[in-house]
Amino acid sequence: MRNFKLILVAFGLLSCIEVQSQNDTLISSDDTLTRFVPQFSTTIEQLDDEAENQDVSGLLQSSRDVYTSIAGFNFGAVRFRIRGYDAENFTAMMNGVPLNDQETGRAIWAYWGGLNDITRYQESRIGITSSQLNFGGIGGYSNIIARASAQRKGNRVSYAFANQTYDHRLMVTTSTGLMKNNLAVTFSGSLRYADEGYVEGTFFRGASYFLSVEKKFNEKHSLGFVGFGSPTVSGGQSISVREAYYLTGNNQYNSYWGYQNGEKRNSRVRNTHKPMMMLNHYFKINSTTNLNTSLFYTFGKGGQTRLNWYDAADPRPDYYRNLPSYYYNPADIATYELYSQLWQTDVNTQQLNFDQMYFANSKNLHSVLDANGIKGNTVTGNRAKYIIEEYRSDVQQYGFNTTFNHQLNDYYTLSGGIYGSFYKSMNFKVLDDLLGADYWVDVDRFAERDFADESAAQTNLEIPNHIIKKGDKFGYDYDINVQNLNSFGQIEAKSEKIDWYAGLNFSSTVFWRTGNVQNGLFPESSKGDSDKESFINFGVKGGATYKITGRHLIGVNATYFTAAPSSRDAFVSPRTRNQIVDNLKSETTTSGDVNYMIRYPKFKMRLTGFYTSVKDKTWSRSFFHDEYNTYVNYMMTGVNQLFMGTELGLEFNISPTIEVSTAFTMGNYTYVSRPKVTISQDNSIKLLAENKLVYLENYKIGGMPETAASIGAKYNAPKFWFAGANFNFFMDTYIEINPDRRTEEALQGFVSTDPQVTNLLYQQRLDDSYTLNIFGGKSWKIKDYFLRINVNVNNILDTKDFATGGFEQLRYDKQNINKFPPKLSYMYGRTYFAMISFTF
């Protein structure tokens, strides 16, 4: 009991941490009991500045499936995605409560980063499967078992030493098990730290806490509480163009940092803390029937900083006008050479120059007339030319989840459940650092230039010429509300020859925007509630496994469902107005797979063929358009995708000590429709194009290898040590394309033999790549204590020139495609992770 008090004290302290959180997620790391592979991997979304990214490797690694776990451990380095699916197709849960973000649909692993001692206890299944917890998607699911009574009793302390996202990690976990007073308590906490991560200019400061308490009232009822959070602050890594990598000779070149007063400063700091709490009621109605009900609440802050500027030059070193190639002119090679040389020798050209920004801010005396909307109020002082602002996306979500299962007889099990959630994200900007200036004025510099009417530039008409100081909200301020109700029912049957299941799903999704400020550009449609978009969706799934013998099995799974579009894609420009994308509709997924499995004690195999068609996706992006010299909103509807391929996983125990495993996949992930796009000016309701046809058909979705193979061997020594290696090979990685380059308008004025046509239409395929990873470990038993050491070295050959992904910039010059070349990311060189753990 004293222990428990202590833990409560600790928890209390931890929850006092200034709540800090984030918008985008971090590259997270994960390990499991015996093997560890860090995740460098992220989806392409992380690379794109605005988008939220996520990583599913954590989900894959705990899978018992041979193929999946190999993929989870070894394919992460190249942004591999199982079956080509985006992260929204995987459901992450804790105690059965879905954790996927309500806006993006994605599970964001970083929200519980650093709690590996807890999250390693997952129940995971990949693909279309039966599930007693919810309907699931095509990707599969993973359920973290956070129930205190289910945690292994004991204490564990571990320290890890690495050279990736973080350099040091200290983790402590204690579980009481079910004590005599029918109480079980688990606490886990960790610290992760890097002064500078693998990538120059990045840093990492993370803390995590987890508390689970469970009281067993009687054989039927148990009540549990789970609370966790992971406040994390970290510096980001950019994705850049080949020229920048070439000039610096560093494929991990990071344009986000620069020197301030001799110290490296990162302009993109992610600051997240989105704690979650849940109450779980475990009700064992009888020996064959369970009813588990949870109430949950999540809140917290998400922040992502970045530079902004006014009346000043773009300070980003790899902005195209700051790169030597912008000055390339055969008639004046000297300028080009000067810039090239500066880029190679002057760190303040190569990187951001914070000292110069402070300098610029130090003497920009300016008077704002009628400041804060008060007539005659003149504010004079140094107006900021450069600031660091924080994009905030704070959340508040509560809801319930209840699941029921009943074993009808020896053959049939029925299950069902309802999930309801009320979600609100609060999106706004906060001034993070004035960089020495006295104030910032809350006006839209693009609108200010485009419109003679001065009120158009006001981001908040109620406080015109708003003087902004550190910590003030500005820029935009809106909420996204999502209400979701989701129910499912399932029947499973088991017999000697055939196992089968069938499931059904109904859901309702309503979302809307609430504007909190009246914007000068859209005075009529910026403040207040938007129309409420509501969607009713349903799904069916089913599958069967035929046991030819106990060792040879054939399985088929199929599903058909519709899903509401993501609220992220639904608004034309949520920062300024309530306008909703025209022709918004639910997307439809049809998917099936066929599996052949062999299960011998010494030989296991799975061979799968899969087919998935996703129709009517909506794709919205906003980007700076050079021609219009303003931000545009690009809204594509009717995007159809096809995912087809095979997977093979093999595990073979050559001897009691030697185990060989292999995984192989080959897929074809393509666009199969010609979507229509509507382009509007971000500044006005003016449409720049309407229902323009995009010739996207047969282009690769890209961003991940379509073909990947891994072969590995592991030696398990009888004297409690092991060692192994994996060789991995990746090919057919295409970069993500810019749809606008595949339109008639883009090709207008060219004839088919013009080189511009090929340049515009060509989709770049990245070179094949490979990695060699090794790992080893040893454990000792000292009385009742266990001491374990694990070491992993990834990419031991230290090859640094494998591009792992990339995307075409949305901004393009059709005459000179190289003006805005694709942005590419490269694989880390050699990285290691070494951990010592002590269990008692």
Next chain:
Amino acid sequence: MKNFKRLLYLLALTVTICGCTKEYDAPTVKSVPVGNVLTIAEVRALHVPGTETHITQDISVFGVVTADETTGNIYKEAYIQDETGALYLRFTTSSGVYIGDSIRVYLKGTKILRYNQMLQVDSVHPDNNIVKVKTQQYRTPELVTISALNANKEFYQGKLVQIDGVFFIDAGQSLTYADGVNKVSISRKIQDVSTNQIDVRTSGYANFANDTLPDGGGTFIGIAGQFNSTMQLIIRNPNELQLNGEKPSIKNFQDQSLTSGGWSVENVSGTINWVTSDLGSTGNFYAKVDNTNAKLVGETWFVSPALDFTNSNSPYATFRSATFAGNSALQVYILTNYSGGNPNSGTLTEVFPTLSSGSWTWTSSGNIDLSSYKQSNVRIAFKYTGYSSSWNTWELDDIIIIP
């Protein structure tokens, strides 16, 4: 176990400390050297004709910003002025200086050159070369005429000027300042009462490029520029143009018509006539009221069209007159509340311009100040009274109305 508890405490403590943002020290900010302080005229004199003169010494010049980029009519440019002249600055990026900013330009690293005869300081870095000293030091535009600008191009280069009594000659045809759709710059001419013309050059990127030219006369304020051998004007902000009033007009009787342009003759009593004539100045016609022979008794008026000075700044009128010997037969009035017919039906206020004192000497009236008549339906009325005792003849010409 006890140690483990301590560890937990320690962990809790470290977490509280660690889970926070990184703080950075503000750097010591460098200052821009001053060096030798020159006047704008001295800086202009630094330019070696026919060359790009690179400034390599520590030199500073002070000036007040008279034009900025706010409306987009100029881009990466600014104009500054002191008592000795004006300078056209071209920046490497957006300048961030505003009208009224008193700035110091540190010239080292810049170059001075002439582009199509316009002297400019080029390659000015907004951060490294500019220090703002004070704000809201607004400069009053210098009142000039088009002919004065053309007569002294170098002197006026880059200066903030005001020209009264001008109008856009292309106004009234729905033409715009520039082509804001295709982002093409356009020159539009303004004209003064003496039919002198000058280009007003507007960028297609100006946020008012697609605004219709104002159809009216009044005051133009802008920057004087030079393009090769001609002078041109650049609008800072169309809001400061007051070209919505009466257009300047001149009644010079060259068309040998008394009533053209809306003028009228109102004969109140008697039969005294107004005529046009070029007697004594062949080819240069004027208006004449002649009572030489008959010594008729009567009252006759020569009345201007209704003028609208509602939007005028400082309206005035001038004319020339001539008579044989000083007399008071001619009187000048401002006529309001008038709707035609006998001018005595309106409100008459006599004004007293300089009139000819005789010998047929053409005498300029001087400015008849109309600034207390900023309203519509204002007329200038010339009243002639015929007496049986004398035969006073009056001649009138070049009746100019500057709204």
